[in-house]
Amino acid sequence: MTGTGTESNPFENALKQLRLACDAMGIDNDIYNYLKHPTRTVQVAIPIKMDDGHLEVFEGFRVLHSAARGPGKGGMRYSLAVNMDEVKALAMWMTWKTACVGIPYGGAKGGVRVDPRKLSVAELERLTRRFTANIINVIGPETDIPAPDMNTGPREMGWMMDTYSMQKGHVVHGVVTGKPVEIGGSLGRTQATGHGVAYIANEYAKRQGWNPAECTMVIQGFGNVGQYAALTARDFGYKILAVSDISGGYYKPEGLDVDEIFAYISDPAHRTLEGYENAQKITNEELLALECDILAPCALENQITDANAEKLRCKAMVEGANGPTTPIADEILQKRGIDVVPDILANAGGVTCSYFEWIQDRMALFWDLEQVNKELDKIMLRAFNGVYELVVEKKISYRMAAYFVAVKRVAKAIEMRGIYP
Ligand code: GLU
Numbered sequence: 295m296t297g298t299g300t301e302s303n304p305f306e307n308a309l310k311q312l313r314l315a316c317d318a319m320g321i322d323n324d325i326y327n328y329l330k331h332p333t334r335t336v337q338v339a340i341p342i343k344m345d346d347g348h349l350e351v352f353e354g355f356r357v358l359h360s361a362a363r364g365p366g367k368g369g370m371r372y373s374l375a376v377n378m379d380e381v382k383a384l385a386m387w388m389t390w391k392t393a394c395v396g397i398p399y400g401g402a403k404g405g406v407r408v409d410p411r412k413l414s415v416a417e418l419e420r421l422t423r424r425f426t427a428n429i430i431n432v433i434g435p436e437t438d439i440p441a442p443d444m445n446t447g448p449r450e451m452g453w454m455m456d457t458y459s460m461q462k463g464h465v466v467h468g469v470v471t472g473k474p475v476e477i478g479g480s481l482g483r484t485q486a487t488g489h490g491v492a493y494i495a496n497e498y499a500k501r502q503g504w505n506p507a508e509c510t511m512v513i514q515g516f517g518n519v520g521q522y523a524a525l526t527a528r529d530f531g532y533k534i535l536a537v538s539d540i541s542g543g544y545y546k547p548e549g550l551d552v553d554e555i556f557a558y559i560s561d562p563a564h565r566t567l568e569g570y571e572n573a574q575k576i577t578n579e580e581l582l583a584l585e586c587d588i589l590a591p592c593a594l595e596n597q598i599t600d601a602n603a604e605k606l607r608c609k610a611m612v613e614g615a616n617g618p619t620t621p622i623a624d625e626i627l628q629k630r631g632i633d634v635v636p637d638i639l640a641n642a643g644g645v646t647c648s649y650f651e652w653i654q655d656r657m658a659l660f661w662d663l664e665q666v667n668k669e670l671d672k673i674m675l676r677a678f679n680g681v682y683e684l685v686v687e688k689k690i691s692y693r694m695a696a697y698f699v700a701v702k703r704v705a706k707a708i709e710m711r712g713i714y715p
Contacts, residue, residue, distance in 0.1 A: 299599020301620040304383035307596075310621045312386070315697035318690070325705045329389075332382050333400075334358040338428040340406065342420050354425045356404035358438050359385035362707040365436055366402030367392055367645060369443025369472075370425075370450070375594070376405040383595070384443075387616050388645070390700035391638040395677040397649045402438045404429070410445045422450050426457040433458070435468035435656070441648045442472040444517065444594075448484070452477055467655035471648035480651035482666040483644075488522025488592075489667075490643015490674050491614040495523075495588050496530050497678045498610060498635050506531035510549075510586040512608065513537045514578070515593030516567060519614045519641065521556055523590055528552040536581050538593075541568035543581035583607055591618035598623045606632060613637040628691055636693040638700060639681055646673050 301307055309330055316326040340352040355378055358366040368388035381403050389401025406425055410418060432438055442451055451473040458469045467478035475481060482489075499509055511532045513520045516539040524534050533549035539559070544550065544567055551572060558570050582589065582598070585607040591597050592614030598606070603623035610633040613619065619627070619634060627634055647670055654660050661669075677699075684695035 299596065299601045299620050299623065301599065301622055302596055303379055304595045304617050305379040305386075307617060307620055308383040308386045311693070311697065312701070314621070315694060315701050318694060319698055319701065321701065321705060325708060328708060329360070329386075329701070329704065332357050332359045332385055333361060334432065335378065335382065336429055336432055337378065338425070340421060340424050340428060342417060342424060344417055345414050352421060352425075353407045354404070354428060355381040355406075356429045356432055356438070356440075357381045357385040357402060358432070359401040359403075360389040360704060361400040361437075362389075362704050362711065363393060364398035364400055365434075366438035367399035367441070367648065368401055368403040369405075369441045369644075370446050370454075371403075371405040371443035372408050372410040372445040372450075373405065374407060374409050376407040380595070381405055384616055387638060389704060390697060391642045391645055393700035393703040394638045394681070394696050395642045395646055395673055396703070397646060397673070399439075399645070399649070402440075403443070404440060405443070418450070419453055422453040423457045426454045427461065430458060430461055433469060435466060435652070439468065439648070439652060440470045441645070442518070447518065448472060448474040448479060451479075467658075468652050471651040471655075472644075473651070478651070478655050480647060480654055480666060481661065481663040482670065483647045483651055484518065485522045485526075486647035486666075486670060487519045487641055487644030488524070488614070489526045490646070490670065491519060491523040491590055491592065491612060491640050492526035492530060492532075493643065493671060493674050494635055494640045494678055495527060495532075495590065495612040497675065497682075498612065498633070499588070501682060502610075504587065509533070509588065510535050511588045511590060512581060512584050512586045513614075514581060514589070514591045514597060514618075515539065515615060516555075516559060517592070519644075520590070520592035521559065523592055523614055524550075524552050525556060532588075535586055536573075536576065536584055537567070538578055538581050539567050541566045543576040543578055544570055544573035545576045545581065545584065546573045579605075588612055590614045594618065596620055598627070600626065603627055604630075606630075608632060610635065612640045614641050616641065624691075624693060633692055636696050639677055639692070639696045642677065643670060643674060646670055
């Protein structure tokens with residue numbers, strides 16, 4: 295699916311978005327020039343002895359886009375689509391995301407070019423540990439803090455934390471976030487990104503005067519983000535019409551049984567929705583074109599492109615994935631009057647909860663779930679309101695407003711710190 299439109303390079307798309315925002319805000323060209331370059335890019339070779347004894351070498355990446363507002367922060371993904379340009383784009387989006395919600399981080403991202411489903415658990419552990427060891431000098435609780443992303447989760451974060459700690463000779467909880475709760479993770483982190491997507495969708499809906507009990511939602515992607523977005527939106531009263539994963543789309547006009555479908559995919563015997571029978575099977579293209587109030591793309595970048603933006607029949611889009619909409623598609627949707635609440639606001643719940651985890655690790659004092667969710671909703675609401683005010687005041691898109699908030703904060707930090715030396 296990725297790259298079916300004409301703009302398939304995520305980094306070029308990220309640069310276009312930045313250029314548009316800087317032009318609209320009248321930002322100094324020096325600042326644009328500064329921001330278009332990632333601060334640090336690292337590529338490493340990761341040699342691994344496979345279970346059958348032969349050697350494979352994987353490519354690993356870690357990019358720090360900006361540390362102007364604080365240490366780098368961002369996930370680590372395991373996917374065959376990982377390459378330097380993708381990671382550079384994702385790192386830049388993390389800079390805007392942390393700035394948009396106002397948490398004291400810069401932006402970073404990393405990943406390994408690998409299909410994790412082809413590796414055994416032991417191979418994945420060796421891969422994660424060797425990757426961590428190879429980037430040990432660029433990560434750390436004060437410098438750059440990894441977290442889960444596509445195809446990584448608490449298990450991988452536990453291995454990363456352990457590898458880093460073994461090298462340092464003492465436990466360093468705060469080097470990564472998204473860890474299991476038993477070893478310094480935060481309650482609520484697993485649910486946080488999806489929870490935040492549903493929360494932001496609901497805030498948007500409220501501003502439109504929509505009644506949750508009458509709202510319909512379609513979710514593309516049923517990984518960690520899509521699953522918890524569906525569960526939380528359902529709790530708000532939304533009818534979830536369809537979801538999809540690599541096995542295709544699953545549609546039920548009366549609304550899917552979200553608990554049942556969540557239980558189905560959580561069953562280790564399934565791991566995908568393949569074989570789920572209590573819904574109509576549709577294609578990914580058909581899913582994106584379903585009539586609904588809110589479409590939440592929660593899968594990959596480059597899903598809504600100039601090839602399909604005209605076909606969407608949602609009233610609004612809320613981006614759970616990073617970079618799902620290309621710049622041309624964005625323009626088409628804007629012309630069609632379809633609001634797009636952007637990734638850097640809508641999916642910031644994950645990194646915000648990561649921030650809470652990092653705080654708790656540093657204090658060695660842990661919060662209950664109620665406190666985590668209260669603080670999370672507070673930050674998300676504050677960020678949404680800040681963006682919404684600009685949308686109304688300047689009559690600009692949600693993406694442009696979110697970029698205004700974010701880029702301005704980063705530019706201000708650069709200006710106040712000055713250029714070293
Ligand atoms: N990978 C997530 C994201 O794209 C979370 C990053 C984090 O928690 O640092 O926002």
